[in-house]
Amino acid sequence: MKKYVRHILAIAVTIGPLLAGARPSQAIDFYEIQIYDTGTAPVGHLTLELHSNTITTATGQLAKSQMDVYQVHETVEGTYGVLRWLEVGQYFCTAKLSNGDYEYSGSRTKVHFGIPQTFEWPVQFGGNIELDYMRHAAEENPLTLELRPIAGANYKNFRLVTDFAFIDPFSGPGAHRGMQFDPSGMLVYKLNDWLSPALEYYGDMGSIQPLAKVQEQQHFIVPTLNFDFIPQLELNLGVGIGVTRASNGIFLKSIVGWTF
Secondary structure (H helix, E strand, C coil): CHHHHHHHHHHHHHHHHHHHCCCCCCCCCCCCCCCCCCCCCCECCEEEEEEEEEEEEECCHHHHHHCCCCCEEEEEEEEEEEECCEEEEEEEEEEECCCCCEEEEEEEEEEEEECCCCCCCCEEEEEEEEEEEECCCCCCCCEEEEEEEEEEEEECCEEEEEEEEEEEECCCHHHHCCCEEEEEEEEEECCCCCEEEEEEEEEECCECCCCCCHHHCEEEEEEEEEECCCCCEEEEEEEEEECCHHHCEEEEEEEEEEEC
16 A cells, blocks of 8 residues: 555656746647546557547637537547556647637647555545647637546446546647646546446636636536447547536537557
């Protein structure tokens, strides 16, 4: 147990100074609507995923200013298992922009890990470090760093996962504001061998200091279905429903993945 405490302290000492200088980004990430768990890709295996997301409605002036209705985002993600607890990944993002054409929006690089532990721990911990380098035409803040601590726990057929994303823009208007906090999480129920319904949550609370009013923040509740027909296949389908004035609308999301 003591050695795992030392691991967590070491990570905290490493990440702490980075968070101290962090600044915000803006709005929920519609290029990748996904909850990160503590598990990683099998060692030596490549996983390819296609993320498809589109906003179908946005009601009210504040929501329309935060959400680009009918813009379709397609993101290809490749992830490779390096160690039993470590994977690296690369994203290639595209979007249907205001001119009606699909265009390359930018790329992202991630390092995702789970903290090795024993059965003494009722909760699993991990993290994700991601560098985004997007085009100015696609993102207001094109260069950002994301630090995402992760925690997960099981109870019978349920799985609860929480993500706490801290985002630091290096360029763009967000570089002059405070650190942004984007919490997310999911509760999954394993119904049978091939179907696991879930309730996902995605939030964008904006700059932590000063913290925006609740109705100016984005909060989405997303009922989803996860299909496990065969071990190599990943299939996630969901409908996001905004619950504040800044997120009063609906989006559709899907993730199709295959592990080679």
